[in-house]
Amino acid sequence: MSQPVRVLKKTLRKEMSNLLNQIPPEKIEEESNIVTEKVISSQQYQSSTYISVYLSMPKAEISTKSIVYDIFNQGKICYVPRWDGESMEMVKLESLDDYSSLKLNKWGIQEPDHDQIRDTGLAFDLNRNRLGHGKGYYDGYLTKCRQWTKPPLTMALALDSQILKDKDVPVTNHDQQPDFIISPYHDIGI
Numbered sequence: 084m085s086q087p088v089r090v091l092k093k094t095l096r097k098e099m100s101n102l103l104n105q106i107p108p109e110k111i112e113e114e115s116n117i118v119t120e121k122v123i124s125s126q127q128y129q130s131s132t133y134i135s136v137y138l139s140m141p142k143a144e145i146s147t148k149s150i151v152y153d154i155f156n157q158g159k160i161c162y163v164p165r166w167d168g169e170s171m172e173m174v175k176l177e178s179l180d181d182y183s184s185l186k187l188n189k190w191g192i193q194e195p196d197h198d199q200i201r202d203t204g205l206a207f208d209l210n211r212n213r214l215g216h217g218k219g220y221y222d223g224y225l226t227k228c229r230q231w232t233k234p235p236l237t238m239a240l241a242l243d244s245q246i247l248k249d250k251d252v253p254v255t256n257h258d259q260q261p262d263f264i265i266s267p268y269h270d271i272g273i
Contacts (some may be wrong), residue, residue, distance in 0.1 A: 091253040095214055099205040102244055103143035114242050115146040117267040123153050125273075127236055127263070135162040135173045135235070138185070145240040155179045164220075171220040207241050211260040211272050212252035225259040237261040243268050 122128050134154050139147045154161040155178065162173035176182050204221075206214040215221055228234050239261035246269050264271040 088253045088255055092214060092217065095253065096205055096217060099214065099245070100143075103205070103242070106143065106242065106244060108142060111142060111144075111146065111242065114267040115149070118145050118240050118265050119149045119153075121265050121270070122150055122238065122240065125238075125265075127238065131159065131236075133160045133162065133235075135164070138163050143242075144245075145242060147240070151176075151182055152179065155182070164224075166220060171224045173224075204239055204241065204245065206245050206247050206252055207239060207261075207264045207266075207271070208247045208250065208252045209269075209271060210251060211262075211264060212254050212258065213239060213261060213264075214252045219257065222257055222259045226257075229259070236263070239264045241266040246271075 128134070134150075136147050136150055136154070138151070139145065151161060161176045161182070163176060164171050165174045204213045204215055213221075225237060237259075241264055243266050246264070246266050248269075261272070263273050265273075
């Protein structure tokens, strides 16, 4: 990654982290409810059997708890991310009991093993570019998925504050765009 893009990303990550940590919990819950309804009523979700979903932090991002419950209630198959120190993979949860039994890590995120990582994105622009947390795990995983015969659709979930309306996310050739971005008031790519 070139130095100027790296510096731009680092600066934007810090700005977004500060902004997101100031959002009141009730606002996150309200926006999470709107996004959850949009996701579970979308044609893409309805027609899918296998769903990979991040397990959300207690603040600063869309809660995925209701989506996980709906996946099992609809008889779909649920996968969640796990990191092995080098790369990310998706692991299958067998049931809601399996989900409920997951322990919380030091960030308050449920995880299937002690080495699970969450990387949903700090910011998104109107061109579907995504600013992650800087480790590249989702970009690497999506690069592999896009080589499959039938690559999965990717749907990013974002709080309204995570959508950059007046600037672009700095990107490199390694950065992967989600197919869709769903936020309470902006749906991008749909």
